[in-house]
Amino acid sequence: MSALLEIDGLTARLQVEGELRTVLHDVSLTIGAGEALGLVGESGSGKSMTARAVGRLLPRGAQTSGAVRFDGRDVLTLGPADLRRYRGEVAMIFQDPRAHVNPVRRIGDFMTETLRLQGVTGADAAKRAAGALRDVGIDDGERRLDQYPHELSGGLLQRVMIATMLLGEPRLVLADEPTTALDVTTQAEVMAILDELRHERGMALLFITHDLELAAAVCDRTAVMYAGQIVETRAASLLDRDPLHPYTAALAAARPDVAVSARRLAAIPGRPVSAFEAPAGCAFAPRCVCVQERCREARPPLDRLDDGQVRCRRAQELRGRMAAAIREGEASRA
Amino acid sequence: MLRFVARRLAMLVLTLLVASFAIYASLSVAPGDPLSVLTGGRTLPPEALAVLRARYHLNEPLPAQYWHWLTGALHGDLGSSIALRESVNTLIGERAGVTFELVAYASILILLLGIGSGILAGLRRGAVDSTVIAGTTVFAAIPSFVAAIVLISVFAVKLGWFPALGAGTGGVDRLWHLTLPAIALALSALAIVARVTRVSVREELGREHVQTAISRGLPQHLVIRRHVLRNAAIPITTVTGITIASLIALSAVVERAFSLNGLGSALVSAAASKDFAVVQGIALILVAAFVITNTIVDLLYAFLDPRVALGSRAE
Ligand SMILES: Nc1ncnc2c1ncn2[C@@H]1O[C@H](COP(=O)(O)OP(=O)(O)OP(=O)(O)O)[C@@H](O)[C@H]1O
Ligand code: SF4
Ligand SMILES: [Mg+2]
Numbered sequence: 001m002s003a004l005l006e007i008d009g010l011t012a013r014l015q016v017e018g019e020l021r022t023v024l025h026d027v028s029l030t031i032g033a034g035e036a037l038g039l040v041g042e043s044g045s046g047k048s049m050t051a052r053a054v055g056r057l058l059p060r061g062a063q064t065s066g067a068v069r070f071d072g073r074d075v076l077t078l079g080p081a082d083l084r085r086y087r088g089e090v091a092m093i094f095q096d097p098r099a100h101v102n103p104v105r106r107i108g109d110f111m112t113e114t115l116r117l118q119g120v121t122g123a124d125a126a127k128r129a130a131g132a133l134r135d136v137g138i139d140d141g142e143r144r145l146d147q148y149p150h151e152l153s154g155g156l157l158q159r160v161m162i163a164t165m166l167l168g169e170p171r172l173v174l175a176d177e178p179t180t181a182l183d184v185t186t187q188a189e190v191m192a193i194l195d196e197l198r199h200e201r202g203m204a205l206l207f208i209t210h211d212l213e214l215a216a217a218v219c220d221r222t223a224v225m226y227a228g229q230i231v232e233t234r235a236a237s238l239l240d241r242d243p244l245h246p247y248t249a250a251l252a253a254a255r256p257d258v259a260v261s262a263r264r265l266a267a268i269p270g271r272p273v274s275a276f277e278a279p280a281g282c283a284f285a286p287r288c289v290c291v292q293e294r295c296r297e298a299r300p301p302l303d304r305l306d307d308g309q310v311r312c313r314r315a316q317e318l319r320g321r322m323a324a325a326i327r328e329g330e331a332s333r334a
Numbered sequence: 335m336l337r338f339v340a341r342r343l344a345m346l347v348l349t350l351l352v353a354s355f356a357i358y359a360s361l362s363v364a365p366g367d368p369l370s371v372l373t374g375g376r377t378l379p380p381e382a383l384a385v386l387r388a389r390y391h392l393n394e395p396l397p398a399q400y401w402h403w404l405t406g407a408l409h410g411d412l413g414s415s416i417a418l419r420e421s422v423n424t425l426i427g428e429r430a431g432v433t434f435e436l437v438a439y440a441s442i443l444i445l446l447l448g449i450g451s452g453i454l455a456g457l458r459r460g461a462v463d464s465t466v467i468a469g470t471t472v473f474a475a476i477p478s479f480v481a482a483i484v485l486i487s488v489f490a491v492k493l494g495w496f497p498a499l500g501a502g503t504g505g506v507d508r509l510w511h512l513t514l515p516a517i518a519l520a521l522s523a524l525a526i527v528a529r530v531t532r533v534s535v536r537e538e539l540g541r542e543h544v545q546t547a548i549s550r551g552l553p554q555h556l557v558i559r560r561h562v563l564r565n566a567a568i569p570i571t572t573v574t575g576i577t578i579a580s581l582i583a584l585s586a587v588v589e590r591a592f593s594l595n596g597l598g599s600a601l602v603s604a605a606a607s608k609d610f611a612v613v614q615g616i617a618l619i620l621v622a623a624f625v626i627t628n629t630i631v632d633l634l635y636a637f638l639d640p641r642v643a644l645g646s647r648a649e
Contacts, residue, residue: 055549080554087551099542102561104568104640113560114550148640168550 003030004204005054005172006069012053015061021276023049025228026066028302031172036198036205038215038236040251041225042272047208050225051174054206055092056083070172088114091165093194095177097157101149108145111164132163136193155186162194172204180210191218212240212251224248227283228275234308244310246290249322282313289329290314338636346629350622354407357617358400361610403614412615417607422615425600430619432501433585433596435508439516440523440585441578448524449570452531456539456566457558466528473525478584482518482591489514499593515592519584523577530573534566541565568639575631579624 012024024046031037039047052058054068056075068075070086078086094100101110111132112125120128126145133141136159149157158178165173178194179187195218198205209215215222215236222236224247232245240252250268270287279285281296288295295313302311305319312318318325378386387393391402406413412422455466476484490498502511538544539562547561586598593599597616604612636642 057545057549084551084553087549092546092549094542094546096542100546102543102547102565104565104638105560106640113547114552117552117556150641164550 004033005031009066010053011065012049012058013063014059023228023275025275027230029223031204031206034202034204036207036219038219038222039208040212040215040222044272044274045225046228046275047225048176051176051208055174088168089170090172091168091170093161093165093175093178096181097161098154101157103149107147107160115167128167132166136163155182158190174206176208227273227278229283230302231311243322244305244308244315245312246288247284249326290325342629342632346625349625353621354618355400357614358403361614413611415609415612417609422611426615426619429595429597429600432594433598436512436515436585437581439512440520440581443516443520444524444527448527449531452528453535455532456535470525470528473521476522478518478587479591481521482588485514485518501594515588519581519588527574527577531570534569538562538566571634571638572631579627582620582623
């Protein structure tokens with residue numbers, strides 16, 4: 001079976017003050033139809049840029065190489081008309097609904113904008129919008145359609161976002177930290193709605209989060225990013241119990257044991273680096289307790305290991321004794 | 335929304351009242367006896383002076399004088415000019431036309447060229463953008479009277495394309511005569527409006543909600559119209575409105591430079607001859623035009639930005 005979304009060796013460079021900076025380096029990911037893939041990593045690791053590259057929303061002046069294929073079509077070379085059609089099949093949900101909904105247009109107007117373009121009448125579109133609002137747990141939808149975004153809470157607005165996306169019947173949803181800006185109870189509600197609707201309608205999901213546990217709860221597989229690269233992809237349930245990469249292990253270990261789903265990743269010693277400042281060789285080497293001389297020589301490739309993929313020279317040899325190796329490394333460092 | 339409009343209108347009336355009193359009072363306490371204009375420096379018998387004083391209410395205390403004037407003004411009678419022996423109404427009626435046409439012409443230039451070039455520069459990068467930036471930097475720094483002198487010497491005297499003086503005789507001829515004055519009046523305002531427009535459009539282009547609109551597959555022209563320009567219209571309206579309101583005061587300078595018989599030049603000569611009734615009348619009209627324009631802008635602003643009517647004026 002070929003994947004619905006296939007990112008293949010994607011490298012992206014952005015124009016920053018006249019120079020090109022690498023933000024994504026050789027990113028490869030696949031998402032099957034109806035599959036949910038989590039994407040985790042520290043701030044600045046390139047999670048949002050990956051989603052934006054898939055949505056063809058990289059900042060102006062960005063250069064890309066590699067390929068993004070959706071349903072076998074090359075996304076990066078789509079012409080304007082095909083691109084619009086593609087965007088109808090891939091919906092995005094963003095972190096801050098307040099900023100991502102036009103403040104001067106009514107909710108109804110926002111929700112039905114694309115429907116109306118497809119020739120749906122106003123009354124019909126409004127009915128469908130109210131129906132979509134009911135699906136995300138907003139019962140007084142008709143009233144909400146007449147309101148402006150500033151009259152709704154953040155949680156409600158994020159539900160409106162999700163409902164709006166549903167109206168387009170997408171096959172893939174790119175959700176970039178959709179609950180981070182919300183308070184804890186609202187987070188859980190919104191997440192539950194998203195998860196349920198996704199299963200119900202068989203939509204594939206790229207779910208970006210800082211929260212390993214949340215990713216494990218919602219996703220089939222999880223990919224871990226560091227410095228613009230994928231360093232590990234694994235079944236979501238295995239990722240934090242049995243990590244393949246020292247970075248994943250450190251992420252999992254840095255997290256306190258108490259099971260609170262909404263917590264963010266605790267810090268790992270050392271500063272996370274962006275792709276453009278990553279050293280030659282393994283990007284994680286400066287912070288890795290398992291580092292050896294050969295790690296710095298050349299960038300490790302993304303290799304298959306067991307049932308996942310990992311980008312680490314020592315992954316094979318550390319297999320099964322990662323925790324011990326990290327403890328040893330930490331002890332020798334201290 | 336209705337409450338908001340009512341509040342704005344009440345404020346408008348109050349502002350006008352305060353302004354009218356300020357205008358009246360400041361002129362009444364200004365040095366110089368208006369009667370000396372009337373008498374032309376000759377000494378009149380005291381009885382004659384008393385008659386004149388009574389006719390022009392000069393013997394009454396200031397509040398009473400103001401009251402006479404105000405009730406007159408409310409009934410559409412602004413008194414009569416001591417120097418010209420003519421009703422102020424007639425004078426304003428004769429002069430207002432040119433001023434109104436001049437300001438309207440300049441406003442249209444600002445709306446079309448200022449906002450137009452600003453939008454173009456905001457949406458496009460590269461040559462168009464740099465040209466607009468360079469042009470507006472220069473134009474914004476040129477005061478109206480300098481613009482007037484340069485325009486007259488180049489386009490009227492050297493090239494002879496436009497007349498240098500006068501307002502022409504209505505219709506196309508009037509338009510032709512008012513072109514240089516309107517440009518002189520509009521130039522720096524136009525540049526400022528263009529710059530603000532450009533920045534507003536650029537800012538809106540970079541907003542997250544515009545990214546949402548793009549990500550939903552909306553065609554580019556709709557993204558620009560419904561999400562970029564619609565939102566940028568809020569700051570653009572404000573700045574354009576204030577700019578146009580300020581043209582009303584600036585028009586006096588341009589009218590003098592081009593020898594246009596408008597309100598502004600009448601105001602200047604009346605002030606020179608201490609013809610207070612005329613100064614007060616014209617000042618009242620100009621201030622009223624300014625305040626009304628500003629009120630319209632405020633209402634428009636509330637209409638464009640749904641967040642305003644609820645009372646949160648802060649962005
Ligand atoms: N508009 C931009 N222009 C240039 N560089 C950018 C821009 N936006 C982000 N970057 C850089 O791209 C890199 C990846 O950023 P990205 O937003 O993808 O990180 P992220 O993993 O989503 O982080 P976070 O968890 O904070 O959202 C970072 O180094 C960041 O500094
Ligand atoms: S390659 Fe070396 S430095 Fe990089 S993660 Fe593996 S062990 Fe650590
Ligand atoms: Mg991000």
